[in-house]
Amino acid sequence: MTDVAAAAGVSLVTVSRAINSPDQVAPATLAAVRAAVGQLGYLPNLTAGSLASSRSRIVGCLVPTISHTVIAETVEALTRTLGDGGYQVMLAQTQHRPDDEARLVETFLARRVDAIVLTGVNHAVGLRSRLQSSGIPVLETWDMSSQPIDLLVGFSNHDAGFAAGRHLFDRGCRMPAYIGSDEARSHHQLQGLRAVAAQHGVPDVPAELILPPANIEDAGPRLAALLARRPEVDAVFCSNDTLAAGALFECRRRGWEVPGRIAVMGFGDLPIARAGFPRLSTVQVRGGRIGERAGQLLLARLAGQQQADPVVDIGFEVVQREST
């Protein structure tokens, strides 16, 4: 930067300003600086800038795993929205382990990220207060909480499970079952499903909870196990569309009609829900919208604006197709 300043015949600060706030610099000066930058091939050192300004322009984002398709859309939209606002996303994977989440938060804090995005609302003991005392914006996603750490963009997994169950009963099912991942957000869905089942006089909902990472090839065996245990099951709600697609393949393998013999319902409304045969009924969640709103909320907060409502319920929608 010293070289650029010399070449442009100005001082260090002027170069800094020409780069970071061009409108505070006279047009002629700006042109001179830019010429010097181009000629010398100068590349600013953002690390030095971060240290001096105590703003890193990095947002730390923690997800269970990036292979989880439903969450990928959120990360993609978040990255795009924050990127347009001049921020870079630093991603880390918790592998669904709260302790890893807490450890990675420390790493992010040590890197002086400007904000942190978390997946879900269930965290390791102490993380909540640790984050609140850190002084940076924190945003939770993909669930609802009565006590958000700070900002929150999500929807109620409990209510989504309830709505899915109601849909299944409305379609004539008598005995729904659940296949999901063994983690908090799936548990909330299952609780919702159990609540609606209780209202219909069904005291218990059989469930298969898969140790994460749950993937499509787990669905078949789990559905088989479920049906071996409880042959009266006539509907299965899966915590994501990928598992539901696996269930569809399993039904096809057995030559079972869907929804004739068994109804299958997914979650997320991923492309696979529309591509399947039969097309999957599902709970639509706009994952991209979550990422976008999250990015907007963070940008506003990072720009110093206090938002009216720090909690955004993005909602969900039951989509009926052919599988129920």
Next chain:
Amino acid sequence: MTDVAAAAGVSLVTVSRAINSPDQVAPATLAAVRAAVGQLGYLPNLTAGSLASSRSRIVGCLVPTISHTVIAETVEALTRTLGDGGYQVMLAQTQHRPDDEARLVETFLARRVDAIVLTGVNHAVGLRSRLQSSGIPVLETWDMSSQPIDLLVGFSNHDAGFAAGRHLFDRGCRMPAYIGSDEARSHHQLQGLRAVAAQHGVPDVPAELILPPANIEDAGPRLAALLARRPEVDAVFCSNDTLAAGALFECRRRGWEVPGRIAVMGFGDLPIARAGFPRLSTVQVRGGRIGERAGQLLLARLAGQQQADPVVDIGFEVVQREST
């Protein structure tokens, strides 16, 4: 850090060493420093450390999009391997746009990342020399090149396409087709497929190239278009298992037997290949292994070791299941 030094009764440097190279510090001193750190809740500022040491311990990683399942495994393994070595991965998405890739590389360089990982071997003009003159390790993945920028861990997409085609002809197919993404790695696969077709006296391989991002719901319509144009097609090779699963659903919708009426072959050997019905024949690529080897190569290089062979061909394997 000054406070910790005071509390422990040592100097600044000693605290720094206790944290970064504990074995260079006397056990008693180390204990005192650690006690002070714990008591004060001291969290090192990695940004300041990076500036002083000119090592950020960040590796920049560029992928087309993180929603691309086949690449997610690589990123996951890379993140894990580098994480164990004390490095953090900073991820960015190019959306398959070479210009975005070049722009993001500049951002990474400005952040002084210690190394850069790229997807594929086709880049914007000038990026190659820009990276070579940057002086940091660069690693390309998911393809082969006769002129790698620096390090490379991948496999030949051309040869994979050739092998898939040979498998189809071996299984009795006469007229293969291709459905893939409209980007370099798919193009290489298609070239391989065309090469083997030519050897079998098939002068042309009909293809549908989907503007990225290609997803599962594109497969059905594209397969339909392909067959409308060329009803004699009796096999389709898809650039990934997800598209192949979409093709399977489309066949099911039409009541077509697979592979009786048409053979379907995927690429990647994702879980969906094993979960489908019929189970998908595919080209197995160990995406996780690519990420792992890439991480190891980078760690070695970053530790100052010169490796014998900077290019690793991870290979691939044709897996026959039920769909061909």
Next chain:
DNA sequence: CTGAAAGCGCTAACAC
């Protein structure tokens, strides 16, 4: 094994 001095490359105040 420990410490003192000298920056790393930039930005925030404050002046002019």
Next chain:
DNA sequence: GTGTTAGCGCTTTCAG
């Protein structure tokens, strides 16, 4: 609109 001064919080020499 531009410059001067004083750091940001750490690591790297080089001594001892």
